[in-house]
Amino acid sequence: MPALALQTFRLSKHFGAFTALDQVSLDVRPGTVHALLGENGAGKSTLVKCVVGYYRADEGAVLIDGRETAIPSPTTARALGIGMVYQHFTVVPGMSVAENLLLARGRVPARIDWRAVRAELEAFMATTPFRLDLDARPLELASGEKQKLEILKQLLLRPRLLILDEPTSVLTPQEADEVLGALRERAHSGDCSVLMITHKFREVSAYADDVSVLRRGRLVCSGSVADSSPQLLAQAMMGEGRVAPVTVGRLQVAAPGAVRLQIEGLRVMGDRGEEAVRGLDLQVCSGEIVGVAGVSGNGQREFMQALVGQRPRLAGSVTLEGRPFHARRAENRSQRVRSLPEEPLLNGCVGELSVADNMALREFDQSPFAWAGWVRWRRLAARARAWIEEYGVKTQGEGAMIRTLSGGNVQRAVLARELSGEADLLLVSNPVFGLDFAAVAEIHGRLLAARDAGCSVLLVSEDLDELLELSDRIVVMSGGRIVFQTPARDARRHELGAWMGGRHETAAAPQERAA
């Protein structure tokens, strides 16, 4: 059987004085899907990075098929048949999908016969559950598509052990089902073993055979999925003393108020010179969460970027409280606009700067944090420490570079910056990508609390469940336009799915259901 057995023996890893992994002994049986759970910052990524040789463990050993094996670098791991899909994207942004796939194979011939390669890639793609345009560049792809490309890159290598670090956090539940179903099939047929990090219990119970839980660098439980339950796992993740927070209900206290954000005829250019947003009209009232549903790549990314000022607008008007809004700094401040971008490290942070610097980005130029053109770093650092405490950001101090934080903790740091203080308009994209369930509940709670305080929230998410749970009104975006809208309480999943899938193209005219 080609599938590999993986064991780690008392693996430890320290970052300075901080212990990220403490004597972890994990056992992945060949031909199974093994799920790895844990809070943000528990050390899951660190563990798998030690296995593939991205980090060097300080103590302990890795056993492949029962034999102790030194894996000094990811290249060695690849040679052994171990593939890894990292939590952060590793595709080359400026090269096409085909070029990225070719690169992943490692050996690139001196002269590339593109016709043969393309035919081969097309054939390969047909055996997988995803379809991607071979000529698209990752720069232009939505997160979900990039994630698919990452997985494709690894599948192309026919790995005998596939490690995936939160592969589904950027996929819709339907996509996740496809991907995980395909992986489980491969595993059970003995082609490869799968070690998968996730935050979603649903995926664990539906697709994994075994499950292990890490807490603060320690392996706290490990066993068959059949013997566990989400409650037990949650308890193991959080520790004995702490109880998981309950999600606040979606109940809306007051009816939405007056229209606050008004978008008319918005047109935005995509990365390839095509029109990605084509005449979009939308209104958001105060005290309302409007959820934007859609299959990724239908202009949501460009739409949000244009709203927050990261992308120029071709045409159309955006008004906030009746005044034109261009997302300038002064406007953001006076109209109290905040935003949570997707992939916060890429879109909302400066990776090389410290946590405190990044937390300061909104207010470093205004009193009381600035005086006569000078930044008062000490005050900002004190506030950063308070936020780190309040939002539970796991970091080695406010002076640590933000890109050394775990994925979920970067998200929390951004959250602290954007959600503290009162906002009148929140522009949110996929806010819970890669967060553990406690953090998800917390963020959802904060969004709802903001809504109840009268804030308008525009929420773009690829996760329909999230939209149904949070939104007051759901609109469907397809082909760069809003094609359907409905109050969330009347929304039906299959109907939304049909509109997302492009039903408007077959229907005579976009119809709208009365509220």
Next chain:
Amino acid sequence: MAGSRNWQPTAEAFALPLLSLAGALVLFGIFVALGGRDPVAVWRLLFVGAFGDAFSWQNTLQRSAPLMLTALCVALPARAGLVIIGGEGALVLGGLAMAGLPYLFTPPAGWIGTLLLLAGAAAAGACWIALAGWLRVWRGVNETISSLLLAYIAIAVFKQLVEGPLRDPASLNKPSTLPLAESLRIGSIGSYDVHWGLVWGICLCVAAAFWLGFSVHGFATRVAGGNPRAARLMGLPTGRLVVTACALGGACAGLAGGIEVAAVHTNANAALIAGFGYTGILVSFVARHQPLAVIPVAILFGGFGAAGSLLQRRLGLPDAAVQVLLGFAFVLILASESLRGRLFTLPAPLRRRTSIAAVAGAR
């Protein structure tokens, strides 16, 4: 809190440039040995010529003054995310403004006049580099290429004017402008043979460090340079910040030209085009675009320049031999970036890889 995470980046910041410089010296030794000279004598002369005695120190400091300013012309735009290599152009335009402005009006005598002319020199340099930044931000032209091409244009303009309309009829075989009035020149510091330009250079490096580290505008510039997307999300005027950083850098290089004219050449002539702008690129990269680090690095490279003439006199090496050393240094500095973050972990994987081979062989 202490530990590998905190000391490693700092140690690397020092170790990488030092190792690259050592490597460059070794390669330079091999190079001169191939030419039949004794490398040990060359290394010794390099040191003696740069820092051996009071005379060489004065020579070294004299040369390091413009290097500090031209290095800032690379460092400041770099912190805003742009790679500007056209400091030479800003420098010659600054020199031209210094010598040329008195043709247009009679500046008041004394230090007020000098300051006025220096302001003109700085403005000339600022405009030139800001143009490269502007082309980048609003027209999408690669700033590295455009700044280099703009430097060639600046040099051509300089020569055209100095050899044409501004030429002093008395300058026969070395076309120059009219000399600057005695009272407008920049003198030496006390009894040393080092002019006040050194103080300008050091003060501006310190000021730049303060600006970047502690001012609202400087921090905004670093954000725009570190991640333009995040800067736009924050509503920062990224384009304006970038162009301003370019203008500030260009002003420093323009000032360097003005000071060279007022303190060394006393008029504008082709000797001003001595490559300070290009060596400044090297200085800034070695200093990792940190204004405070620019000061010692500029002194080191000023020393190499000073040693060049000694190599020529004692060993008969051509004056340009030092350029070879600088070339080696530049290539190694750029290459050393690929080791950043891995310098201290590097030996271990190498060791392990051999042990795998040993195990495989044993089996």
